[in-house]
Structures are given as C-alpha cells and as structure tokens.
Amino acid sequence: MNKFIALAIGAVAAVLAVGGSLVPGTEEVLVRVTLDGQPVDAMVVATSANGRTQIAYNEVRQPGLVRLALAPGSHILRVEHGAGFTSAAVERGITVYRGRPLELSVNLTQVFSPAESWGYYSADLHIHSSASWDGFTPPNQLVAVQLAAGLDVGCITDHNTIAGHGPFASAARNRGFPVILSEEITSLDGHWNAFPLNSAVDYSLRKTPSDYFAEARAAGAQLIQACHPMHPLFGYFLLQGRPKYDDTFDLVEIYNGEYSRDDARTIERLYKLWNEGYRYVAVGVSDDHNWRALTTQAGRARTYVLLEGELTVESWLEALGAGRAYASYGPHVNFTAQAGSALPGDTVTLTAGEAFELAAELVLVPRYDQRELRRAWIIRNGEVASEFELVGDRAEISWTDRPTADGWYALAVVADDGDRAHSNPIWVEISGE
Ligand SMILES: [Zn+2]
CATH class of the missing domain: 2.60.40.10 (Immunoglobulins)
Structure with missing residues (x-):
C-alpha cells in the first residue's frame, strides 16, 4: 500500500x-x-x-x-x-x-405575524447565489436561507445570469415556497432587478438603460427596480438629467443592506421624485451575497406587501407594483387613511380643506434583546408634517390634515436600536384643482 x-x-x-x-x-x-x-x-x-x-x-x-x-x-x-x-x-x-x-x-416563539394579522407578506428583492461571480450561497440552499429569514416569497437576483434559476426553483418547488426569478442587470450605467424574468438579459457594452428595460419587459418583467440608486459608483440616479437616463422603472431600493448614507440620500431623492408625481414604489433589500458571513444577512431589509387574496408570485408582484407596501429592517407598519378605507398606493380625492384622517398601527418584534419603538413621522410631500414619540413595542397613531393641494403622505418609524421602516405613500388629489 x-x-x-x-x-x-x-x-x-x-x-x-x-x-x-x-x-x-x-x-x-x-x-x-x-x-x-x-x-x-x-x-x-x-x-x-x-x-x-x-x-x-x-x-x-x-x-x-x-x-x-x-x-x-x-x-x-x-x-x-x-x-x-x-x-x-x-x-x-x-x-x-x-x-x-x-x-x-x-x-x-412567534411573536407577531404581519401576514396573519394584516395580510402583509415579505420578500427580499435583491439577493445573490453562487451563480453570481461574487456570490457564495449555493442556489438550492438560498431557499433554506430565505425560509430561515422568515420570508414569505423567495427571490434570486444574480449579476447578469440566470444560471441559478434551475436549482433554486426546483428546491423551492419541493418546499412549496413561491419564488420570483430575476437577475441583477449589471451595467456601467446602473444596476436594475427585473421581476419576473423568464429568460436572461445579457450584458453588452453597447446597450443603454432603455435597451435593458425593453429587453427585460420582453423577457416577462412587470417591474424594474433601481438598485442602490445613490451608490457613488453604481448608482443609476447619478445619471439623472443626462440623455441616457430612462425614467420608466417602477421600484426604488431605499434600504440596501445595513442602513447607510446612500440610503438616506436615496430617500431624499425619492421624496423629490414623488413630489414631481413619479409613483415609484420604495422597497427594502439585503443585497446579501454570502450565507456564511454576517456582514449582510438575507432579509435584513425586506419589503412587505399587502394582499387581498391568496399569496402567489403574481398577486404579490401586482400589489407591490400598486404601491401597497412598506420597506423594513424590523418595525411593522399598517398605514391607512380615512378609517382604513385607503391604503398605501391608493389615491384619495378630497375637496380643498376637507379632513384627511391618517392612522397607523406599529409593531416591533425583539431581534436579539427586548427593544422599543422610539419615534414615528408622518411625511407630507417630503417634509415632516407630524412627529410622534413612542414607547413600548406596539403603538397606534393618528393625525388629521386638511390638504388644499395635491400631494402624498407616508409614514416613517425608527426603533431604539436604529432599525427603521418606511411606508409607501397614500396620494391625495384635490377635486376641481
Ligand atoms: Zn448591484
């Protein structure tokens, strides 16, 4: 031997x-x-x-x-x-x-379920497998990783490849886990996730943002997401005002990984776009690349979407596109208007000076230790309209405005450990204006 x-x-x-x-x-x-x-x-x-x-x-x-x-x-x-x-x-x-x-x-022990209590279901709309050149999580295990994060819908978004779709989708099918198949279209002009994709969108130095959007829509995409749009190197918003910039995307990542200065700048920019009448939907994502590293964690930031019927990939994406959603690192936000009859994404028509009643239920689940809600803000047309000091892990707030011009209202909340959430807007139109 x-x-x-x-x-x-x-x-x-x-x-x-x-x-x-x-x-x-x-x-x-x-x-x-x-x-x-x-x-x-x-x-x-x-x-x-x-x-x-x-x-x-x-x-x-x-x-x-x-x-x-x-x-x-x-x-x-x-x-x-x-x-x-x-x-x-x-x-x-x-x-x-x-x-x-x-x-x-x-x-x-389950402390709270936004799905069971309110009908809100979550997904992490930006997450990589080892099919990405810089990813480490095997595509089939990406299913277990997302289920462990407590996400209701799975997603895969590798850089310029759909090579992970097969193993990811088949592992998900075996577990009865609905999943959105996607790709992070990664170009020199910006990065975009397209949902869903039935075939690949290939990178080419010659393609413009408009070429990528058209190709993604031809491959089945109902929604296109601007990824980390204020990233100093890969941020698509840096192209605003230039001829190449195409504004026909649908979703904006306001939280990408741990909350950062880039995210705060994206929110400022999105407020401006909302003021201009663009109805982009704000989403939170992890952009996780590695299941064995704690720098980011699958589902760390995520998007909750309100469904009226059964949970399917189609119903979830449709409600997301309608703006019935909040982005979160932990706090849960059930934001409504007019005694629950208006929801994020809706447009309420009022006469000038008529009462517009906003309300929110807020719930916070412990992450590692007990934690508390600290502060909430109702944002009106990009400015703080009302601020609320909060105590404990559950709160209900309400506030009435008498708008005289068209605009939007959203709710932002932060916990004592810095974890935060942001709703999408409820829009107001003043009749006869
Ligand atoms: Zn990217």
Missing part, C-alpha cells in the same frame, strides 16, 4: 474514532429547531470563547435540523428564524467535550 494512502486512512480512522465528525478536531453539534413546536428553517450562529464565529443553516431538504462542527470548549449558539420580524433569536451556552457529539433542541 502506498505510504500516503495508508497515512490518509489512518488520519480518517483517528477522526472517526474520536467522534465520528468529518472535520478533524471538532465534534458534531446537532440543533433541532422548532417554531411553536413545528420543525422550522433556521440559522445558527456559534461563537466560541476566542470570538470565532461559524454560521450554519439546515439543509433545504431537512428543516429543523442544523448541523455544526465545533471544537471542544464553550460556545454560545444564537438560533434564529425571522429574527427581528416574527420571532426573537434565542441564545444557548453549550460546552463541547472531545469524543462526545452533542444534540440539543431549541423552540422559538
């Missing part, structure tokens, strides 16, 4: 004898995760005493079973499903001993 093969067999045998683990020097830790008693897709972040972290998800075929390979010693496990949106993360301290695989069970 070859000496090296013998050595290799010996090494594998030693590892197996030590604990049956496949990673030398580690033991298998199996975490069984349930949500209110039912096995659920989950993310587990293990932090060892020396500060090293390891992130694991269940396999897409096996919800509720998360496997980690951890070195002997003490670790903190953080177990999440929809953390910060529907249930709080749970932490457990464990000690791993050499030669002893460990198994533990963690039950999470």
Whole structure:
C-alpha cells in the first residue's frame, strides 16, 4: 500500500474514532429547531470563547435540523428564524467535550405575524447565489436561507445570469415556497432587478438603460427596480438629467443592506421624485451575497406587501407594483387613511380643506434583546408634517390634515436600536384643482 494512502486512512480512522465528525478536531453539534413546536428553517450562529464565529443553516431538504462542527470548549449558539420580524433569536451556552457529539433542541416563539394579522407578506428583492461571480450561497440552499429569514416569497437576483434559476426553483418547488426569478442587470450605467424574468438579459457594452428595460419587459418583467440608486459608483440616479437616463422603472431600493448614507440620500431623492408625481414604489433589500458571513444577512431589509387574496408570485408582484407596501429592517407598519378605507398606493380625492384622517398601527418584534419603538413621522410631500414619540413595542397613531393641494403622505418609524421602516405613500388629489 502506498505510504500516503495508508497515512490518509489512518488520519480518517483517528477522526472517526474520536467522534465520528468529518472535520478533524471538532465534534458534531446537532440543533433541532422548532417554531411553536413545528420543525422550522433556521440559522445558527456559534461563537466560541476566542470570538470565532461559524454560521450554519439546515439543509433545504431537512428543516429543523442544523448541523455544526465545533471544537471542544464553550460556545454560545444564537438560533434564529425571522429574527427581528416574527420571532426573537434565542441564545444557548453549550460546552463541547472531545469524543462526545452533542444534540440539543431549541423552540422559538412567534411573536407577531404581519401576514396573519394584516395580510402583509415579505420578500427580499435583491439577493445573490453562487451563480453570481461574487456570490457564495449555493442556489438550492438560498431557499433554506430565505425560509430561515422568515420570508414569505423567495427571490434570486444574480449579476447578469440566470444560471441559478434551475436549482433554486426546483428546491423551492419541493418546499412549496413561491419564488420570483430575476437577475441583477449589471451595467456601467446602473444596476436594475427585473421581476419576473423568464429568460436572461445579457450584458453588452453597447446597450443603454432603455435597451435593458425593453429587453427585460420582453423577457416577462412587470417591474424594474433601481438598485442602490445613490451608490457613488453604481448608482443609476447619478445619471439623472443626462440623455441616457430612462425614467420608466417602477421600484426604488431605499434600504440596501445595513442602513447607510446612500440610503438616506436615496430617500431624499425619492421624496423629490414623488413630489414631481413619479409613483415609484420604495422597497427594502439585503443585497446579501454570502450565507456564511454576517456582514449582510438575507432579509435584513425586506419589503412587505399587502394582499387581498391568496399569496402567489403574481398577486404579490401586482400589489407591490400598486404601491401597497412598506420597506423594513424590523418595525411593522399598517398605514391607512380615512378609517382604513385607503391604503398605501391608493389615491384619495378630497375637496380643498376637507379632513384627511391618517392612522397607523406599529409593531416591533425583539431581534436579539427586548427593544422599543422610539419615534414615528408622518411625511407630507417630503417634509415632516407630524412627529410622534413612542414607547413600548406596539403603538397606534393618528393625525388629521386638511390638504388644499395635491400631494402624498407616508409614514416613517425608527426603533431604539436604529432599525427603521418606511411606508409607501397614500396620494391625495384635490377635486376641481
Ligand atoms: Zn448591484
């Protein structure tokens, strides 16, 4: 027998004898995760005493079973499903001993469901798989990652490729998870996601934004989204005012990844566009590229859409296009007008000076620790019309205006940890104006 093969067999045998683990020097830790008693897709972040972290998800075929390979010693496990949106993360301290695989069970509790309470369903409209040149999440596992984030609709948006669609769609089908197939059209003039796409939109140095939009619509896209539009290098809004700029897109990312200066500048710019009468729909996205990194997390920012009927990709996209949506890092916003008869995206016709009654229910779910709502604002035509100091994790606010000119009203809210949300506008038209 070859000496090296013998050595290799010996090494594998030693590892197996030590604990049956496949990673030398580690033991298998199996975490069984349930949500209110039912096995659920989950993310587990293990932090060892020396500060090293390891992130694991269940396999897409096996919800509720998360496997980690951890070195002997003490670790903190953080177990999440929809953390910060529907249930709080749970932490457990464990000690791993050499030669002893460990198994533990963690039950999470659903705190709030915007779908069950209000009919709002979420998706993360900008997320990459390993089909992207800079992505790491295998397309089939992207399904488990999005289910673990507690998203109701899945999505895939790789840079200039639909190569991940096959494995992503088939894993989703097996799990009964509705998914939107897309692509991040990535050009020198800007980046756009198109929903849905039945075929690829290819990159070419010769194509203009209008060429890409036309090609995306021909490939089935009902909605085109301007991605990170104020990014200093890849922001499409930087092209505004130039002949190449095409304003016939539909959605604007106001939150991309962790909230940043670019997002704040996008919101300022979007307020101007809303004032000019463009009815672009504001969305929140993670732009996550790597399921094993915590720099961004799938669903960290997301978009909730209000459905009147059954949840399908078609009904979700149609309601999104109508503006029945809020973007969020955690706070939930049920924003209405005229005693619930008008919703975001609607236009209410009033006579000049007639009462316009706005109301909102706000709900905040703990992410890691208990947290509270801090402040909400009703924004009228880009300016703060009314500010509300909030306490606790639930609030109801109301405010009445008597508009004399056409305009729009939206609601913004922030929590004590900086997590925020923004509704889409309810529009007002003054009759006879
Ligand atoms: Zn991009």
